[in-house]
Amino acid sequence: MTRPGGASRSLTWLLAAEAVSLTGSRISFLALPWLVLETTGSAAQTGLVAFAEMLPYVLASALGGPIIDQRGPRRMSIRADVASVLVVSVVPFLYGVGLLPLGALLSVIAVAGALRGFGDIAKRAIFPLAVEASGVDLTRATGLHDGIDRLSFLVGGALGGALIVWLGAANVLLVDAASFAIAAVVVAALVRVALAAQAIGEREPYGPALRAGFNYVRHDRLLLGIVFAVLATNLLDQAHFGVFLPVWAHEVLDSPGALGLVFGAFGLGAVLGNLVFTALAPKLRRFTTFSICFFIAGAPHILVMAVTSSLAAVAIALLTTGVLGAGINPILSSVVYERVPRHFQARVLGLLRATAWAGVPLGGLVGGLLVEGLGLTGALLLVGAVYLTVTAAPFVMPAWREMDNPRPAESGTSLLVA
Secondary structure (H helix, E strand, O other), X not given: OOOOOOXXXXXXXXXXXXHHHXXXXXXXXXXHHHHHHHHHOOHHHHHHHHHXXXXXXXXXXXXXXXXXXXXXXXXXXXXXXXXXXXXXXXXXXXXXXXXXXXXXXXXXXXXXXXXXXXXXXXXXXXHHXXXXXXXXXXXXXXXXXXXXXXXXXXXXXXXXXXXXXXXXXXXXXXXXXXXXXXXXXXXXXXXXOEEEHXXXXXXXXXXHHHHHHHHXXXXXXXXXXXXXXXXXXXXXXXHHHHXXXXXXXXXXXXXXXXXXXXXXXXXXXXXXXXHHHHHHHHHOOHHHHHHHHHHHHHOHXXXXXXXXXXXXXXXXXXXXXXXXHOOHHHHHHHHXXXXXXXXXXXXXXXXXXXXXHHHHHHHHHHHHHHHHHHHHXXXXXXXXXXXXXXXXXXXXXXXXXXXXXXXXXXXXXXEEEO
């Protein structure tokens, strides 16, 4: 039985668990590459370790949805976090006893990446159920969730740098392990949500369940549009932030401090924008807000870099991008949560997330090739033009207007408290 008022507080506790877990992951994001560079001095091996973590993460996100739907997202979230405590702790243990060759590190990190993929998708499947129990407006709640994600970058980055100096890179991974432990305890003890009966009763075979998720996305024109738009913009963003901005700071200004400043301006804008959007979300029309933010937050800051060497102009452009971009993900998440039936959400959310992240490793490669072939200005102009085309799609494709009239996610599905 759920304690009186327990279900209504589940959203608060779920967000708290996410805040702790995400901050731990951001700390690990700094500590792991530092550990590899510290022990090998190889940028190539550092990239290989990052790839070893992200590939299983994407695959688990794409393929794990049916398992999460069948066994229940809350149960899978707890199990993934508990397993992550053990797996992440292996790295500092092996390092401490001098038994951490590259092959062993790659293997451990690959398992950790897969577990994190399962855990992240499971928590995202719990989220709409916790929102429903809380009575909070869905778009406002997704704004809060997105704000926690953005804030974790700032907090995790600051803590990660300090902890690496204090504890050493290997031992900092124990902080990440502890964050998983805290998240598991909070979800197990304090998060109580209503689960679709199918998630804990019927056992749909894995293959048909996975195909059903693909087919659901394929036959929903708005979801299909979201998939391709996010894939394209993530690829372009990675080219810009991962290649163009560092090259611009190096070639145009010859200043690593300038790079930190423009990234900081973007982060500050993201946090400020999230605060504003979360406060105003219930009063805003989704399609209008999304279309304007998507269009203005995308290409303009890239094109500004192509025509000026002014640090102030680029910082202001990225600050503006951060502010306007804060309204994009919460609206997309709200639409997906409302359109997808509860017992399909883990598999559909996993497919959408995996597709979105698939463009990230390609973005750096594409960005580097474009700079080599066209020069920095040519690459910026080309990517800016492609970005304008992608972000103009909502204005000309009728399916995007369905954002204001989402289909209900449930149609009589029976619910059980878990």
